[in-house]
Amino acid sequence: MGRIDRCLNCQERKEILARNMCAMCYRRDERRRKRQPKPQSGLSSKHIRLMKTRHALLVALYGSNATQEQVRRVLQILAPQFAPLRFMEHNAVGVHLFGDARP
Numbered sequence: 001m002g003r004i005d006r007c008l009n010c011q012e013r014k015e016i017l018a019r020n021m022c023a024m025c026y027r028r029d030e031r032r033r034k035r036q037p038k039p040q041s042g043l044s045s046k047h048i049r050l051m052k053t054r055h056a057l058l059v060a061l062y063g064s065n066a067t068q069e070q071v072r073r074v075l076q077i078l079a080p081q082f083a084p085l086r087f088m089e090h091n092a093v094g095v096h097l098f099g100d101a102r103p
């Protein structure tokens with residue numbers, strides 16, 4: 001059983017379910033939060049998945065003692081797969097990670 005405390009919302013002393021609210025207020029709040037989707041960070045789950053994949057790829061490449069040239073070529077070959085991340089390529093670390101073909 002949860003602790004008994006004053007509910008943040010209705011101010012009644014009840015069993016607190018979560019976020020300092022009683023079960024009734026908490027569930028009402030949950031429904032309200034579902035109706036109002038939280039603001040997007042600009043990165044979709046697709047972007048995050050791709051970033052994780054690219055990171056894992058780089059770890060694998062460096063772990064296999066690939067030369068800088070080999071890493072560059074692999075990233076060049078896979079560039080279409082990571083194309084959705086190109087909008088971030090001007091980040092400080094982005095440029096070389098994309099294996100950009102520019103001299």
Ligand SMILES: [Zn+2]
Pocket residue numbers: 007008009010011012021022023024025026
């Ligand atoms: Zn309440």
